[in-house]
Amino acid sequence: MASVLLVEDDPQVIAFIKKGLNEHSFNVTAASKGYDGIEEAMSAPYDIIILDIMLPDISGLQVCQLLRQRKNISPIIILSALDSSLEKVEGLKAGADDYLSKPFLFEELLARIEAQLRRVDFVKGITNLHSYGGVTINTDEKTAFRDGIKLELSPLEYKLLLYLMRNREKALARIRIAQSVWNMDFESNTNIVDVYINFLRKKIDKGFSEPLIHTVKGTGYMFKQM
Known part of the structure; x- marks a missing residue:
């Protein structure tokens, strides 16, 4: 069972993602502010982090940068309503592993999560x-x-x-x-x-x-x- 940290301030988006991921046997912890997300990410091992850019205290890009500076290696998928090529490049440069624009289909988010988990397993040499x-x-x-x-x-x-x-x-x-x-x-x-x-x-x-x-x-x- 994979653990997911969701850093998102929109209650409807949180409920939507948590419901979908729980149905697929993921354990989801949510944080609604950037600094809370950083604290949570550093307090326990998470298999993947889903990160919104527009947060009420600091931007998701800053969260991503700070996590990488602190040697957090969990895969990070950025979710954002900002979908220009420049925004995606900035997200990847900040240390994200993937970038998904809002609105999105849950099936696409799930597929991207599973792809990141497979990549991590391959790097670690984890098989059956x-x-x-x-x-x-x-x-x-x-x-x-x-x-x-x-x-x-x-x-x-x-x-x-x-x-x-x-x-x-x-x-x-x-x-x-x-x-x-x-x-x-x-x-x-x-x-x-x-x-x-x-x-x-x-x-x-x-x-x-x-x-x-x-x-x-x-x-x-x-x-x-x-």
Whole structure:
């Protein structure tokens, strides 16, 4: 399940995009101001950022430039009512990966998002087979192994492991894990993430020489080899 950060100040556009992407199993977080978008983008790993140019505080171009200056490498798709060739060139020069003019068809936005995600997967060498730290996940067969031993996982345990694998070596907040794996917001005092992390630890760490799931104090968890 891919995570999307939408930086847009029009409530109708936000609702339209969120509804469409949620129906295609994307998890969408929205920010209505440029600085809020920057803060959110730097606080958690996002698979893709959708960015409006006309924002109430700073322009989307400035947001894009600042994110790139801060070494944020998430693909950025700019949405804008400004559709001249010059505006598109400026957007790409600012660090965007794609530029889509308003109004747009949702199907075109979805196709562009999927194209960017395929490009990232190609660069990372991600295929249907994920392998790290002795754990191998086959997304076609929805199976997982550690050191050749099959892991008997529930559907939610499998989704959690796949999310950790795809975001390995990153500190992941509990709320971000909850949003991405369960596709909904949880109250901050809920312990559902901790419960499932404990389930998963018993299956992929117990009995093996090296633990892979580590607690990050004050944040959440990290999937990492020591």
